[in-house]
Amino acid sequence: MAEFCVDTTVNLGGIALRNPVLTASGTFGYGSEFAPFLDLRRLGGFVTKSLTLQPRQGNLPPRIAETPSGMLNAIGIENVGVDAFVTEKLPQIPEGVPVIVSVFGTAPEEYADLCQRLDGVPKVAGFELNASCPHVKSGGIEFGQNPKSLTQLVSSVRAATRMPVLVKLSPNVTSIAEMARVCEGEGADGLSLINTLQALDVNVETRRPVLRNVLGGLSGPAIRPVALRMVWQAAQAVQIPICGIGGIMTGEDAVKFLLCGATAVQVGTASYLDPTMAAQVADAIVVYAARHGFARVQDLTGALELPVR
């Protein structure tokens, strides 16, 4: 079949991927939870739940809620901590699946420390700095919304590791191009965007917010056009590769991100509907590429035809 001729490999900031589809942080556990449903080697790779130096319990429930074409969450970075990740979770991942570790902290030194500890650990292909979690008391988004803090974060991590570093940016900013340029200037190898949009929903019967944390992050198809806009704007602003994230449910959705300038994509909320969704998206990109005469998936990146002005 024609699609077998398509070269699906991409290079995401020094991370060689067999195809451009990863799973998004916080929606795919530590990978092993999904192994009964999906051969992880069908993915380009996966991004772990954001890890911290110490284990964290996260926020109190209710911490997820459904919204029209989307989902609100305020998990609060519940995770097992870096040590348990290395000793208990990582050994369960099959060889040959690039693992991008999402790291989170309240100070640049914490991110740098985490990356240093994981530098050179087998199976770890690179890092994604969570500079964008919208629903924790400190850390995360504080870095992603302030160019000075973002500069300190990326430069600290850059000094701590030579492994590939992606920075996951927040959509909750005025100029995504400015934040993208900061990351590139400090030596980031790539960008991941977007994280969830800060949001609120209300139960009118109880007159309470649906989430105990009041505010949460909105994900799913509802945010896709916002994410596409931001990927496109960031791609105009920087040369480093971009991993597009936000509401990807189908191969066509993923292709939209590639056309807007993404080198790879991540599937998040869709994995809750069907744990094999990311692999299906990867297969469908190949079918699209073959149908449109693209011999290499990487040639789809930035191939958006703009109207003549």
Ligand SMILES: Cc1cc2nc3c(=O)[nH]c(=O)nc-3n(C[C@H](O)[C@H](O)[C@H](O)COP(=O)(O)O)c2cc1C
């Ligand atoms: C339940 C849940 C937990 C998440 N946890 C994290 C996290 O720990 N770190 C992170 O960087 N992003 C986290 N995210 C954000 C996703 O990785 C992704 O950026 C976002 O959901 C948008 O993609 P989607 O619309 O495909 O879900 C989480 C999202 C959801 C829905």
